[in-house]
Amino acid sequence: MSEMRIKNATVYDPINGINGDLMDIAVKDGKIVDSVGGSAQTIDAGGRLVYPGGVDAHTHIAGSKVNVGRIMRPDDSRLNNKPRTKVTRPRTGYTVPNVYSMGYGYAEMGYTTAFEAAVPILKARHTHEELEEIPILDKAGLTLFGSNWMVMDAIREDDLDRLAAYVAWGLLASRGWGIKIVNPGGGEAWGFGKNVSGLDDPVPNFEVTPRQIVRQLAEANEKLNLPHSIHLHCNNLGKPGNYETTLATFDVCKDIKSKRDRQSLHVTHVQFNAWGGNHWGDIESKSEPIADYLNKNDFLTIDMGQLVFGSATTMTADGPVQYANARLLKARWSNGDVELEDSSGVTPLEYHPQSYIHGIMWAIGLELALLTKDPWKVLMTTDHPNGGPYVNYPMVMTMLMSKKRREKEMEKIAELTFDRTSIAGIDRELDWYDIAIKTRAAHAKVQGIIELGKGHLGVGADADIAIYDIKPDETDATVEFDKVEAAFRHAAYTIKGGEIVVKDGEITATPKGRTYWVKATAPADGHERMMEDLKMKFKKYYSVNMANYMVQDEYVEHPYVFETGYQ
Amino acid sequence: MIIKDVLCPFCGCLCDDLAVEVENNKVVDVKHACKIGASKIMGHDRIKAPMMRDDKNGEFREVSYDEAINESAKILANSKRPLLYGWASGVCEMMKKGVLLNEEVGGIIDNTASVCHGPSALGVHEKGLPTGTLGQFANRSDLVVFWGCNPVQAHPRHMSRYSVFNKGFFTAKGRKSRKVVVFDVRKTDTAEMADEYVQVNPGEDYLVISALRAVVADKADVVPDSVGGVPKEKLVELGEAMKGAKYGMVYFGMGLTQSRGKYKNIDNAVSLITELNAHGKHSILPMRGHYNVTGFGQVCAWETGFANAVDMSRGIPYYNPGETCSNDLLMREEIDAAMVIAGDAGAHFPAQSIARMGKVPVIQVDPFHNPTTEMANIVIPTKVSGVELEGTAYRMDAVSLRMRKLVDVDFPSDEEVLDKIIAKIREIKGASS
Amino acid sequence: MQTVTLVPKEQFKISVEAETITPDNFAGKSADEIGAVVAYEGNAPRPLSELFEISVDGSADAADDVKIEINGNVNRVKRIGEAMTAGLIMINGDVDMRCGAKMKGGTITIKGNADSWVGQEMTGGEINVQGDASYYVGAGYRGEACGMRGGKITVFGNANDFVGEHMCGGEIVIKGNAGIMPGVSNKGGKIVIGGDTDMPGSEMTKGTIIVKGKVKDMMPVYQKEGIESVDGEEFTKYVGDVVVDGVGELFVK
Numbered sequence A: 001m002s003e004m005r006i007k008n009a010t011v012y013d014p015i016n017g018i019n020g021d022l023m024d025i026a027v028k029d030g031k032i033v034d035s036v037g038g039s040a041q042t043i044d045a046g047g048r049l050v051y052p053g054g055v056d057a058h059t060h061i062a063g064s065k066v067n068v069g070r071i072m073r074p075d076d077s078r079l080n081n082k083p084r085t086k087v088t089r090p091r092t093g094y095t096v097p098n099v100y101s102m103g104y105g106y107a108e109m110g111y112t113t114a115f116e117a118a119v120p121i122l123k124a125r126h127t128h129e130e131l132e133e134i135p136i137l138d139k140a141g142l143t144l145f146g147s148n149w150m151v152m153d154a155i156r157e158d159d160l161d162r163l164a165a166y167v168a169w170g171l172l173a174s175r176g177w178g179i180k181i182v183n184p185g186g187g188e189a190w191g192f193g194k195n196v197s198g199l200d201d202p203v204p205n206f207e208v209t210p211r212q213i214v215r216q217l218a219e220a221n222e223k224l225n226l227p228h229s230i231h232l233h234c235n236n237l238g239k240p241g242n243y244e245t246t247l248a249t250f251d252v253c254k255d256i257k258s259k260r261d262r263q264s265l266h267v268t269h270v271q272f273n274a275w276g277g278n279h280w281g282d283i284e285s286k287s288e289p290i291a292d293y294l295n296k297n298d299f300l301t302i303d304m305g306q307l308v309f310g311s312a313t314t315m316t317a318d319g320p321v322q323y324a325n326a327r328l329l330k331a332r333w334s335n336g337d338v339e340l341e342d343s344s345g346v347t348p349l350e351y352h353p354q355s356y357i358h359g360i361m362w363a364i365g366l367e368l369a370l371l372t373k374d375p376w377k378v379l380m381t382t383d384h385p386n387g388g389p390y391v392n393y394p395m396v397m398t399m400l401m402s403k404k405r406r407e408k409e410m411e412k413i414a415e416l417t418f419d420r421t422s423i424a425g426i427d428r429e430l431d432w433y434d435i436a437i438k439t440r441a442a443h444a445k446v447q448g449i450i451e452l453g454k455g456h457l458g459v460g461a462d463a464d465i466a467i468y469d470i471k472p473d474e475t476d477a478t479v480e481f482d483k484v485e486a487a488f489r490h491a492a493y494t495i496k497g498g499e500i501v502v503k504d505g506e507i508t509a510t511p512k513g514r515t516y517w518v519k520a521t522a523p524a525d526g527h528e529r530m531m532e533d534l535k536m537k538f539k540k541y542y543s544v545n546m547a548n549y550m551v552q553d554e555y556v557e558h559p560y561v562f563e564t565g566y567q
Numbered sequence B: 001m002i003i004k005d006v007l008c009p010f011c012g013c014l015c016d017d018l019a020v021e022v023e024n025n026k027v028v029d030v031k032h033a034c035k036i037g038a039s040k041i042m043g044h045d046r047i048k049a050p051m052m053r054d055d056k057n058g059e060f061r062e063v064s065y066d067e068a069i070n071e072s073a074k075i076l077a078n079s080k081r082p083l084l085y086g087w088a089s090g091v092c093e094m095m096k097k098g099v100l101l102n103e104e105v106g107g108i109i110d111n112t113a114s115v116c117h118g119p120s121a122l123g124v125h126e127k128g129l130p131t132g133t134l135g136q137f138a139n140r141s142d143l144v145v146f147w148g149c150n151p152v153q154a155h156p157r158h159m160s161r162y163s164v165f166n167k168g169f170f171t172a173k174g175r176k177s178r179k180v181v182v183f184d185v186r187k188t189d190t191a192e193m194a195d196e197y198v199q200v201n202p203g204e205d206y207l208v209i210s211a212l213r214a215v216v217a218d219k220a221d222v223v224p225d226s227v228g229g230v231p232k233e234k235l236v237e238l239g240e241a242m243k244g245a246k247y248g249m250v251y252f253g254m255g256l257t258q259s260r261g262k263y264k265n266i267d268n269a270v271s272l273i274t275e276l277n278a279h280g281k282h283s284i285l286p287m288r289g290h291y292n293v294t295g296f297g298q299v300c301a302w303e304t305g306f307a308n309a310v311d312m313s314r315g316i317p318y319y320n321p322g323e324t325c326s327n328d329l330l331m332r333e334e335i336d337a338a339m340v341i342a343g344d345a346g347a348h349f350p351a352q353s354i355a356r357m358g359k360v361p362v363i364q365v366d367p368f369h370n371p372t373t374e375m376a377n378i379v380i381p382t383k384v385s386g387v388e389l390e391g392t393a394y395r396m397d398a399v400s401l402r403m404r405k406l407v408d409v410d411f412p413s414d415e416e417v418l419d420k421i422i423a424k425i426r427e428i429k430g431a432s433s
Numbered sequence C: 001m002q003t004v005t006l007v008p009k010e011q012f013k014i015s016v017e018a019e020t021i022t023p024d025n026f027a028g029k030s031a032d033e034i035g036a037v038v039a040y041e042g043n044a045p046r047p048l049s050e051l052f053e054i055s056v057d058g059s060a061d062a063a064d065d066v067k068i069e070i071n072g073n074v075n076r077v078k079r080i081g082e083a084m085t086a087g088l089i090m091i092n093g094d095v096d097m098r099c100g101a102k103m104k105g106g107t108i109t110i111k112g113n114a115d116s117w118v119g120q121e122m123t124g125g126e127i128n129v130q131g132d133a134s135y136y137v138g139a140g141y142r143g144e145a146c147g148m149r150g151g152k153i154t155v156f157g158n159a160n161d162f163v164g165e166h167m168c169g170g171e172i173v174i175k176g177n178a179g180i181m182p183g184v185s186n187k188g189g190k191i192v193i194g195g196d197t198d199m200p201g202s203e204m205t206k207g208t209i210i211v212k213g214k215v216k217d218m219m220p221v222y223q224k225e226g227i228e229s230v231d232g233e234e235f236t237k238y239v240g241d242v243v244v245d246g247v248g249e250l251f252v253k
Helices: A064-072 A099-108 A121-133 A149-156 A160-174 A186-192 A210-223 A243-252 A287-296 A319-329 A356-371 A390-401 A403-410 A432-447 A481-489 A524-540 B035-042 B065-077 B092-105 B118-127 B134-140 B158-163 B189-193 B205-216 B232-244 B263-276 B293-304 B326-331 B351-357 B414-429 C031-036
Strands: A003-013 A018-028 A031-033 A041-044 A049-052 A054-059 A111-119 A138-144 A178-182 A230-233 A265-267 A300-303 A310-316 A334-337 A345-351 A465-468 A493-496 A499-503 A515-521 A559-565 B002-006 B018-023 B026-031 B082-086 B108-111 B130-132 B143-147 B179-184 B196-199 B247-252 B281-286 B337-341 B362-365 B378-380 B391-394 B400-403 C002-008 C038-041 C044-047 C052-057 C066-071 C088-092 C107-110 C126-129 C152-155 C171-174 C187-193 C206-211 C222-230 C233-240 C248-252
Touching (some): A003 A432, A018 A432, A049 A054, A054 A390, A064 A121, A064 A310, A064 A334, A064 A345, A064 B118, A064 B293, A099 A111, A099 A121, A099 A493, A111 A178, A111 A432, A111 A493, A121 A138, A121 A160, A121 A515, A121 B400, A138 A160, A149 A160, A149 A210, A149 A524, A160 A210, A160 A515, A160 A524, A178 A210, A186 B134, A186 B281, A210 A230, A210 A243, A243 A265, A243 A287, A287 A300, A287 A356, A310 A319, A319 A334, A345 A356, A356 A390, A390 A403, A390 A481, B018 B035, B065 B092, B065 B337, B065 B378, B065 B414, B082 B092, B082 B326, B092 B108, B092 B293, B092 B391, B092 B414, B118 B263, B130 B134, B130 B263, B134 B158, B134 B247, B134 B281, B143 B232, B179 B189, B179 B232, B232 B263, B247 B263, B326 B351, B362 B414, C031 C052, C222 C248
Parallel strands (some): A003 A041, A003 A049, A054 A111, A111 A138, A138 A178, A138 A515, A178 A230, A230 A265, A265 A300, A515 A559, B082 B108, B130 B281, B143 B247, B179 B196, B362 B378, C002 C066, C066 C088, C088 C107, C107 C126, C126 C152, C171 C187, C187 C206, C206 C248
Antiparallel strands (some): A003 A018, A049 A465, A334 A345, A465 A493, A493 A499, B002 B018, C002 C052, C038 C044, C222 C233, C233 C248
16 A cells, blocks of 8 residues: 655666656555555655666576585675674675675665576575575576486477476476576586587587577477576687687577567677687687677677676586686685586686786676667676676676776776777767666566566556666766766665665665566476476486475465466 | 375485375384484484473473573573574574574574584685585496495495495496495495495595595605505505596595594595596585584575574674684683584583583473483473474585475474574563664 | 783683774773773673773874783683784783784784684784694684785794694794694795694695604605705705695705
């Protein structure tokens, strides 16, 4: 019954085409409505910047890998410590915050929804245990399928219905939102310490190629009419020269069509996959051909994976890359093979501006965003905490908005970087509208959650609203970047489902968010064949009984179930 | 009625294939479990009602739950350095409440790892942990090393379910698919059935591991003729065998974590495995004891950033084993009140720690009598987790699973007791924070 | 010169965390003001006036002109001198853990024994322990790449295990014996042990360790170089730890 009115809001709502209009927003029972009565709680935005609540389509915030990072890094947990308040629990950690800090940190920046980017099915229960503890945010998880025995066997036997049935089952078992593919096939090769070298390198013992894995999962994705497209971390991440693999991988899905109004392929943290050269000595940016491809094709989207100098904890399902990093840097290394399904690795590292390699990586992320004409095609992410912790998003936003800000950063970066990249010569500066696209609207579109009321402020949307202490018309973001960063860092108001959760950068309430997951129906006979194969694998190879495997209702206390079906 | 796919609430194997027969709300038979697991599920004498006594040498008197809970809350609320210890036999849901309780009282929360695999965590801080899930090892490993552990005794079904006898995708010949090597100071039952037993001088595992690392790094020339009681030729042979393995596994236990060097043995072993990964594929796994000791580490880490030994006296989590572990504090006589819940301090702590506990109020929350009961002032019996209460537990390889409830009993759960103690403490301390 | 004298009012049982006892924090404060400074006994905040008899003689504008004298056993008072930049602390008794942690400058002299982690993560200054030290002298924090980076610690008695663990710079002198694994994972710095020790220099990549007494077990990963003279004394020189491609220098009698 609670009503709220936000008046004098300068609104940027790209999904509804609103570009800096001064308007009022009416909220009732947690949703945006046309109007509310006189007795409604009123917030006077005073002409300040108002965005829909932030949406992060790719971040590592919950589950086994994150906790491995925490356990490995008391040196990280001792940072950013805050005692409890009347409303908040104690906070620890910078790259691997504790669950409370994870939620508060996002909310303080005006974010209200986040997607855990990689959930292994066998360990999904753990992911949900942590997601449940993260306050405020609405969340979802992307389930790993790319090195899975059930997937590869179905592909080898050319049984798309069975594959789709397994995807549907796997999403149910993990309460996942979509298909995540990491270094397709590589996770299985890593089971014996090997990797796959490219799209057409067959996975040892399974006789399928990464190309087939990507292609068929994309087809299964569309057959099931899932809200999100496949979400792909390409082969050869982190290797000089890998941009060719990346472009070839894009092509794999070029003719995949979706019934939904979205991309057929989302490729993630492309910065790490946009490298030219042949080795560390001659590594260079290949953001240009990648941006060129994006400028010519509408079927795909990417996210940046922007690098932030300082401490990071790399954590991906790309087991081989994590090991390679650890060996190179002589760093701590935790590996996590998941039987029949995938791998993972966690390695802490530091990004130094005086390393030209890190300088090039830094440049590439920004180049991808600035050279791609359509702002909807490149989401802003840091692949938290791989490129850097999410608390640095406001800084990244200002670097997209201000050439001066980029130049300031460039002053401390190794000179050689600028021979290998084009960032110094890029003048483009994104505006408030573009930033709204790159930090909420596009994320919601890519993930297929606009129809769920996310990423926009139209009537019917969830009342997830961020008010920032900036008057857009009076602020020149190209020079006042420190002020802009500070404003994005500590929202004047963050409203979640109609409730004020942040005021003046401080947490005021900690409601529990929802967990979004997909329940898809697959054709009956495909399902039958799938179950036969699955039961055999549980009987012979899994170390857990099937009856104990699937995530139970108890682990998702506030579910939002998205139902969809086989086409 | 037969309940299938039951998880065993005893050891870190967390076997989930048990079949339990229940008749008239009582467990009458347990199938597939090992003897110790079956025994726990079959149940035995338990504490019937809450009890209290002021004098630890005196008789207990039966009290109501409310009285026991309120008195416990008073003691903890008024303590300057309370210790909340145990946790490993409970489910994760109650561990979260333990972390919250620790926040309320500004004390130290610590679990049984302190006297067991705590050093393994310290090794992980130094080097990480290259590992995987048990099924990965079951399906792939062709070389299995047990170092300082004796699964035949301590984890009876480990070898048949996971490490040695099972037939996996790449290990279809079962036992014949693997070579089993045991490193230990004495010839244990596990060593008896191994393909090779390597005797290491007590306290010299660290040296042997370093020597193996030198062999693996092709620097054997600096290794002396004998290290830790193992001749150099044998070290070279073993190092080469490890290098040549397709998937080498090292399982380790107290033999490494509690002998000279303690956590350094683990961090050295982790480095050996990391370096071996340049040749084949290798993993390492601590053989966790209690069925949910791993769960405590996971819960505590995501809640506070640290896996155990968390000191909240300054309002922010502080972690420093050697300073904040239970025995560090007890041996310095710092603790002024203790709660022992789902763990048995009395059985596992050194005499000096027990002496200290003898001098301060001790609250025990447990279904069963055990040595801790001897030094308790307040005893609060609860449900047996995993038999009478469902909830989450983490297997030794950090796979989380849900324990089943088999029978109904009229005892509160650990979580319910903790909730009430927390509520009472908040009342005592007032609404401010 | 401002001299602050603290006499503990009791023998503390529950440890007191007193990172607020530093020359930096006391400079220019009166006895009453110092008395109001808060330390923590377990979870209980306590003003220093409740814990110590406090007297102040003279005045100072800055830390470098401050001398703190603690007269009595503070073997349950931790973190004294933490992060201090200058000045002098004299402890006439035993002191608890993490004394002089993160020290940047100045001098701490402990007449008695020091508990574990004396000089943890030190970057400058000098600590002298006239009695024995415990574990982790001049070491780091769990998971950090570097422990001590600069400064000097001298222990006149014996030290326990892990002296100078993760050392990156500075100097540690143990006149007596050291426990196991001095200099483990060193990346720099110099450790001199007057007495006996065990397994020195494991995983050292750079740095110097000199042992004048007996080594119980040598690490089996060192390359023997030959006889070399250091400050007029003859040692057998080893280089290693070879497993980590170390070029650390280990001098053993």
